[in-house]
Amino acid sequence: MTGLIVAKFGGTSVADFDAMSRCASIVASNQDIKVVVVSASSGVTNYLVRLAKGNMPTNERDAILAHIADIEFSILKKMGNKPELAQALEHLLNELSAIAKESELANSLALQDELLSFGERMSSLLFAEILREHRVHAVNFDVRQVVKTDSSYGKATPDIEQIKHQAETLILPELPHSVFVMQGFIGSDEFGKTTTLGRGGSDYSAALLAESVQASALQIWTDVNGIYTTDPRLTAKARPIPEISFDEAAEMATFGAKILHPATLIPAMRSNIRVFVGSSRDPEAGGTWVAWETEHKPAYRAIALRKEQVLLTLKSPAMLHATGFLAEVFTLLAKHKISVDLITTSEISVALTLDEPTNGNSRKITPTLLAELREIGEVEIEEGLSLVAVIGNHLQATRGVGGNVLSALEKYNLRMICHGASAHNLCFLVRSDDAPGIVEHLHHCLFDN
Incomplete structure (x- = not known):
């Protein structure tokens, strides 16, 4: 598909109902966005990481599970009466609770990866429904069917050729008719067990999916309007950069800039996919384009x-x-x-x-x-x-x-x-x-x- 775009929304962009609605408007306003990748709602992954350590007192574990449920159900509540969606969400939370209670959790990286996947799985469930409310034909798709990896739980290595084959089989034929909402950060191995891609995994998986569907661009929507000349927390005079080359962006990511993880750029560079970084809070403010060639190449x-x-x-x-x-x-x-x-x-x-x-x-x-x-x-x-x-x-x-x-x-x-x-x-x-x-x-x- 010519002009196909993959859009990835980070945790702050899908933090609550209002944030998800802003992101849904971005997707609904651009018919070229056919694949959407979402992170866990802000705060959820931190709770899941705590749960994944296992061996915690029952009251502490139950309190964390309750906090996660509150975040998810507060989004659902603003959608009105959705009994089927509520049932699906409750099912995921029950699965999460069962794994959190597993005695082997602390010693099993495979169980920990399964537990950590629930944040993205709940986000995609809810976001797909919000997209439907914006009159977008959205499908909540389990990305584990496509993102195939080895069994290095916690930091799995993607199988590029298998991902491409699975995407061509399961996604591409349906893209003219639907927008696929998928989960970042997670995949599955040859045994069907859930894996995670490690730090920066959501952006990385979005880039892998963009490559597999031959997208022309990857949009990464976050809470800042682009890549800045430096961390704005270090100087108030930091300013957004309209364009930056892949080489420059890779250096920035390698040497500490948090906006892009180095692995994200590898599929984009390999397949010449332009990357856009912008703010889902203010999409009209523009952002930063990352590509092989830039119009200006300043020394600094x-x-x-x-x-x-x-x-x-x-x-x-x-x-x-x-x-x-x-x-x-x-x-x-x-x-x-x-x-x-x-x-x-x-x-x-x-x-x-x-x-x-x-x-x-x-x-x-x-x-x-x-x-x-x-x-x-x-x-x-x-x-x-x-x-x-x-x-x-x-x-x-x-x-x-x-x-x-x-x-x-x-x-x-x-x-x-x-x-x-x-x-x-x-x-x-x-x-x-x-x-x-x-x-x-x-x-x-x-x-x-």
Whole structure:
């Protein structure tokens, strides 16, 4: 279908009846939107994550289940008398309650994924009905029939070819007649068990579906009107960016910008699907288009901030004029499934940065890893750091770029600098306490003059 659009609505966009109604108006006003992907209503996923831990007191579990039911039924209540819809919603809540009471929940990633799927499943049920009230022929479709993955529960890997085949079989033939409302974040494995795609999974699954139905565009509707020059919470002078290239957006997402998850861009880039980011609260305000080509390619496009970084420095005289030392280091890191962000080297040392969020499920720098690294050199760990990335174009080849940035930061201590590896970013590591002030000052120097 020429001009086919996939629209994804985030948790705040489907938070309540009024929010869902605004989103329904967006869909109803554009006949090219034929696939809709929804997140769980705002707050529901947090409750489900708490439930998924299992082994909690009965009164606490029941209170959480009641909070979830209140969110969902408050939406249903505003729709008027819908006995069949109420019955379907009650059925989902009963299923959720049964899984929440499973004794094996805390030790079963498969059960946890099944439990976490209910937020999106309830959202799609309710949103499809609201679309019908807007005179849209909407079908509440179980996305698990299409988004096929492996069995890595908690962070499943999609099977691209199977997703494409399932979409061609189950979705494409019906698109001329219906709008498909589906769930983000979830899929199923070869055994039919529910899987989840991990952090950023809703946007990612929307991009996978856009690719599978050969959409011309993917719209991501959230609570902000586009991608900003930096986080508006860091400076009031941050402003929306009308257009940005895939390369720039990927750098922003990688280095901390929350508006897009890096995985979301992979299917879009692979299949040349333009991505739009806008606010469902104010759709007329415009937003940001992400595409391969942009009309303007400024040296400075945005500033991203990535918190909770750890600097690991490994020093060894054995590095001097030696071969294979870095290979040995990265073999160890790969063994422990650790991804490195930035790296600098000298004659006898190598320094690299790692993500180490305090709310992460597990620590990356374990005693075992440290012991193995100490067998090949002296190890130093520094915490309390943040990564600032200046995103733009031709940064490695534009005269004065490095000097402009560094001169603006002469009052601050920069712990590490990486420049030249990419045409689209200049990164440096700073103390976390200094990071907000640095971003605000740098934004003023680069964007406000």
